[in-house]
Amino acid sequence: MKRLGFYLPIAIFAGVVIYLAVGLTLDPHKLPSTLIDKPAPEFDLPPIEGFEQGLSSQDLKGEVSLINIWGSWCVSCIIEHPVLMEIKKNNIVPIYGIDWKDPPGEGAVWLKKEGNPYTLIGDDAAGRVAIDFGVTGAPETFIIDKEGRIRYKYIGPITPEVWNEIIFPVVEELRK
Amino acid sequence: MIAEIGHFALILGLVLALVQALVPWWGLRANNPLLVRLTERVAIAQFGFIFFSFLALTYLFVVSDFSVAVVVQNSHTTKPLMYKIAGVWGNHEGSMLLWVLILALFGAFLARRGSKMRAGLRIRALGIQGMIGFAFILFLVFTSNPFARIFPAPLDGLGLNPLLQDPGLVFHPPFLYLGYVGLSTAFSLAAAGLLEGKIDRIWARHIRPWVLSAWCFLTFGIGLGSWWAYHELGWGGWWFWDPVENASFMPWLFATALFHSLRVVEKREALKSWTVLLAILAFSFSLIGTFLVRSGILTSVHAFAVDPTRGVFLLVLLTLAIGGALALFGYRAPKLKPLGSFSPVSRESGIMINNLFIISACLTVFLGTFYPLFVDALTGNKISVGAPYFNITFLPIMIPALVLLGAVVRLPWKKGSLKQVLYELRFALISALVIGALVAWFFWADSVVAIGGVVLGAWIAGGTLTDLAKRIRLKGSPIKDVLSRAVRLPGAFLGMAIAHLGVAVIVLAITGVSFWRVETIGMMDIGDQLHAGNLTLKLDKAFLGSEENYDLLQGDFTIWDGTEVVAAVVVQKRFYPVRGTETTEAGIHSTFWGDYYVTMGPQAEDGKLAVHFFRNPLMPWMWFGAILLVIGGMVAMIGGHKPSSKAKESKAS
Incomplete structure (x- = not known):
């Protein structure tokens, strides 16, 4: 009996491991956003240089869509860019871009070079709208439902896995 | 090219770590001194290669080679040289390289300096050190290669997180790692002692300097981190019970308990299995801390980028290392017999009771740190446990330990009298x-x-x-x-x-x-005054400016105590355009009796500044x-004691 006591530390440790393993399966990317299920904040952004139309919260209604926060300065945005282009090419879901804290003209130059995956783009040079959305960094992507409510928030670049396993299923679900 | 050479050196280090992990057991079996010598050489060579690899990465940061991914993400051409170098460990990959570098450093020291140590103990410890090294270099090479290239290479980098651009933080991680990872030697020596079946006075004497050196580094690292938080975060506090702070505090508590109980083993050959367990757990908590920061299991100021494969890899590593050592403990510890006995009133008992208090306090920290995760795992609710929890659980447990501390130092070994001590x-x-x-x-x-x-x-x-x-x-x-x-x-x-x-x-x-503490908050315009007790704070000047890699908003303040000017302080809000983030440089004036601490928020629409003014009595005493x-730890380590005749005897045998 006394001998068994010496195995107590490893028994407790086994419990800790199980619990860490469960903890690991939880996705910290799914930060609770206070905005989830709330209507997207009201905004009306001007177009970026060289574009005719800006982006306002009115544009979001009627169809499931994505809002993508990006900037020409954002290296991680290059990582997700091919995925966004693919979405645009196959016409899966409209992506609205918010060009965040970009110097005038830089956003347009970047889009010209890399390709434009966005249906409409708003220029948020001052970062005010990004604050209303609770953006913590770029890239960040919001899924908006038909009524213009925010239903999901993803932080970080959209890789093909993220698109297939997280974002696309949510979009499908919301279309029902 | 340099990146590839650095990568190659790292892989050579990996191979050597594997050799170091395997050869000792063969050497012991064959009883071949050549193999023992080989193990030592391999440990030193392993350090050499990893050091070379680390230098290569440092070079890439210094020359701003933006074809390497970590350099892009953590550096920028306009950054001062010191922060280019600090950028090496300001990210997951580079800091992990620093981690294994320090592990190899301790291994090399054990190989070179440990020659006074019992050969059977040292060689086993080197083997275990090799295993840990192999596992972590493997982790580095496969999931976190610091030399990965990016194509096409961008023209400039993203810059180091500006919060980290502070002298205090340049040195905080290296010292913390020296402490964290230094505990690996205690772990290896404990496991080696169990394998050898000899946990005795000599073992305690051998392991002691390693524990003390790691403890000193850890103390210094934690102190620097706290100092940094106080100066740079601008919240007026010095300890926030942040999960990652806790992750460094827990091994510290274990190491503290450990070198106290080592004294008992050394003097009285008692508390053996308890001491061995502490030695294993101290490093285990370092590993858990590493896991906490790097697995993405929690988000914090300190947490690195999230990557699930890393988390799984680390968890497996953790399970093998800690589980292996604890299984060995369960199997071998019952055979450790104490030589000395002691009465309930004695130095031994005092240390034992203090140990129990420290470890219980540590467990409350552990629970507070992991409870939110636990709740999330069970119910999906996100909660956070804050300072109030820690203040009402941790402090009441530590207070009796501290009360005892004052008396136990006077208690004699073996048997003492409470009355006598209180009289003294x-x-x-x-x-x-x-x-x-x-x-x-x-x-x-x-x-x-x-x-x-x-x-x-x-x-x-x-x-x-x-x-x-x-x-x-x-x-x-x-x-x-x-x-x-x-x-x-x-x-x-x-x-x-x-x-x-x-x-x-x-x-x-x-x-x-x-x-x-006295504090007050107010909106201030130039010329406005703010009062707290007898103190008056006046905003003399506020202006915008710009430096090499940031823009700033500066406020110049004067502080009066009654009618007498006591200090003039400067507060800066810095805006780093590369990352689009802000930091606050608090204005601090320190005197023997305390700090005057001023920090400010953003400018309001009407041009007024939100100012927070503190008087923090005795704050400099903390540092x-x-x-x-x-210093105490260092003196105890260096000026230890000469090996007694007994130690010499056993070495000869």
Whole structure:
């Protein structure tokens, strides 16, 4: 009996491991956003240089869509860019871009070079709208439902896995 | 090219670590001294290759090679050189490289400096060190390659997180890692001792300097981190019970308990299995801390980028290392028989009880840190456990331990008398109470606890000084004898006394800053004044400016105490355009009795500044106390004690 006591530390440790393993399966990317299920904040952004139309919260209604926060300065945005282009090419879901804290003209130059995956783009040079959305960094992507409510928030670049396993299923679900 | 060479050196280090992990057991079996020598050489060569790899990465940062991914993400051409170098460990990959570098460094030291150590113990410890090294280099190479290229290479990088661009933080991680990873030697030596079946006085003597050195580094690293938070985060606080702070604090508590109980093994050959368990757990908590920061299991200021494969890899590593050691403990520890017995009133009991308090306190920290995760795992709710939890659980457990500390230093080994000790400490007790009464009389702070803190600090200092006075027989001997006795005090004792004085000073600092703090908040325009108690804060000037890699908003303030000017401080809000983030450089004026601390928020629409003004009494004592702890640890380590005749005998055998 006394001998068994010496195995107590490893028994407790086994419990800790199980619990860490469960903890690991939880996705910290799914930060609770206070905005989830709330209507997207009201905004009306001007177009970026060289574009005719800006982006306002009115544009979001009627169809499931994505809002993508990006900037020409954002290296991680290059990582997700091919995925966004693919979405645009196959016409899966409209992506609205918010060009965040970009110097005038830089956003347009970047889009010209890399390709434009966005249906409409708003220029948020001052970062005010990004604050209303609770953006913590770029890239960040919001899924908006038909009524213009925010239903999901993803932080970080959209890789093909993220698109297939997280974002696309949510979009499908919301279309029902 | 340099990146590829660095990568290659790292892989060679991996291979050598594997050799180091395997050869010792073969060497022991074949009883071949050549293989033993080989293991030593391999440990040193492994360090050499990893060091080369680290230099290669540093070079890439210094020359801003933006074809390497980590450089892009953590550096920028306009950054000062010091922060380009600091960028090496300001990210997951580079800091992991630093981690294995330090692991290899300790391994190399064990191989070179450990020659005085029992060969069977050292060689086994080197083998275990090799296993840990192999596992972590494997982790680095496969999931976190710091030399990965990016194509096409961008013209400039993203810059280092500006919060990290502070001298305090340049050195914080290396010291913290020296502490964290330094505990690996204690772990290896504990497992080696179990394998060898000899946990005795000599084992305790061998392991002690390794534990103490790691503890010193860890203390210094934690102190620097706290100092940084105080100066840079601009919240006026110095400890936030952030999960990652806790992750460094838990191994520290274990290491603290460990070198105290090592004393018992060394002196009395008792508490053996408890001590071995502490040695295993101290490093285990370092590993858990590493997991916490790097697995993405939680988000924090400290957390690195999230990547699930890393988390799984680390969890497997953790399970093998800790699980293996604990299984060995379960199998071998029952065979460890204590030689000495001791009475309930003795130094041994005192240390044991203090140990139990420290470990219980550590468990409350552990629960507080992991509970939110636990709740999330079970119910999906996200909660956070904040400072109030820790203050009501951790502190009440630590207080009895600290009260005991003042007395246990005077308790003799084996058997003592409480009455005798209290009699010896009567002056310490009376002066502590008198100091408490005086403070209560002149500076009543509406709290009995505050006065209790003062009494506690004075009591620890009094107990330590009494002990010192008795050792050098201050009373009734000629001053010459006293001085010569003082000079010849053993390092272990002197170190302990210095460190305990450090504890007393820290207790006083915490009490002062928690209970006598004065603060006020207000919106200020140029020329406005803000009042807190007798103090007046005036905003003299506010202007915008720009520096090499940031823009700034500066406020110049003057502080009056009554009608007398006591300080002029400068506060800056810095805006780093590359990352689009802000930091606050708090304006701090330190005096012996405390800090004046001013910080400000963003400018409002009408041009006014949100200003937060603190008077933090005794705050500088915190840093002074931490330095005393480190000096005490170093003195105890260096001036340890000469090996006794017994130790020599067993080495010969």
